[in-house]
Amino acid sequence: YPLHGAVSKDHPSMEFAQQYLEKYYNFEKNVEQVFRRKNSSPVVKKIQEMQKFLGLEMTGKLDSSTMDVMLKPRCGVPDVGG
């Protein structure tokens, strides 16, 4: 599944999104390796998991509505386990 620029490593918000997913969705720390592999989609899945939880369209992309919600102040307790 090619990362159609959805979350390509150089996406301007990728670093912020990575921190967000790690902090609130129990995303692994080694996201760098994940991006090197051609067919990896865990980060897309994680974004979809977050979008589902927050009631957003599950595009798997860091679209503006997703970024809007991620940039809003929130509770520091994670949304997923951990």
Place this chain on the structure above:
Amino acid sequence: FTTFPGSPKWRKNHLTYRIVDYTPDLPKESVDSAIEKALKVWEEVTPLTFSRLSEGEADIMISFAVGEHGDFYPFDGPGQSLAHAYPPGPGFYGDAHFDDDEKWTLGPSGTNLFLVAAHELGHSLGLFHSSNKGALMYPVYRFSTNPTQFRLSQDDIDGIQSLYGPRPSPDTIVVPLSSVAPRPETPAKCDPALSFDAVSTLRGELLLFKDRYFWRRSRWNSEPEVHLISAFWPSLPSYLDAAYEAHSKDSVFIFKGSQFWAVRGNEVQAGYPKSIHSLGFPPSVRKIDAAVSDKQKKKTYFFVEDKYWRFNEKRNLMDKGFPRLIKDDFPGVKSQVDAVLQAFGFFYFFHGSSQFEFDPNARTVTHTLKSNSWLMC
């Protein structure tokens, strides 16, 4: 809604909380009041009750901090993470931490302390996040309603009641609608179903406590006034258990849970709250239902379920030979007394919306009245 993995919950219904430190953004009283209101949100839909400690270890320790604050979950400066809290349990579990890099406010600007506290205390009671956008436990902050009109969503109520069940008192019906039934701001004094939490005299006046309010009846103004308890005594809790005036000490003693406070006029005396067990109650007694002090005899009667104790105000000791059964010495008076008052040589026992006038000489109930008869209803 979701609960934490394993659904941890408190194994008792009466919890203590302590505000360990304060934010410079708000006056202390405003923080106290916001936290008390946030706890009441959950108190109104569960059997849980809360009392505040001013020192020592409480179940829920509330504090403000910035950055790294000793729990490996550092705050992140202004914005994003506003606060966090831990599920029920010993030590730091149950505690709630607020990021003091936020601008804490009481209104829509900045970050509203009441709304965030109500959410975090949901965690302290065992609720995890909800994916329901209208729920208090939704993780993303939004100032959707003015705190004075705040209502829990049904999702929040279902979640907290899945852990603790509904509020037990028979006169409260859990509303199965999309939000908790709006509570009247002040209880209606002539509601025929009105009951009281506690009743006491105070320097010739009469105080009748209910929820967060009390009516005050004085000799020169037969029309009773209604006030917030916190308006006179900010540090006192509401939803009291009992109150009585020790005339020889010119003090009113206020009871809630396993604690009590001494009040002289408008002043809460230093060194309180104290534990009720310092009066001589056995550890099995977790709260008292009602109390009244006999002015002449200088003896105070404490009523707990179907028994009562007698306390010697001169010697500050519980009399020997107690507890005794209420029915043995106050024939016609039922257990679970809400409040007791001594007036005109009689004892008035309050049970729900009724009160029983008891003649201690004839040792019999002489009249049955409506509880709110003292409010000119």
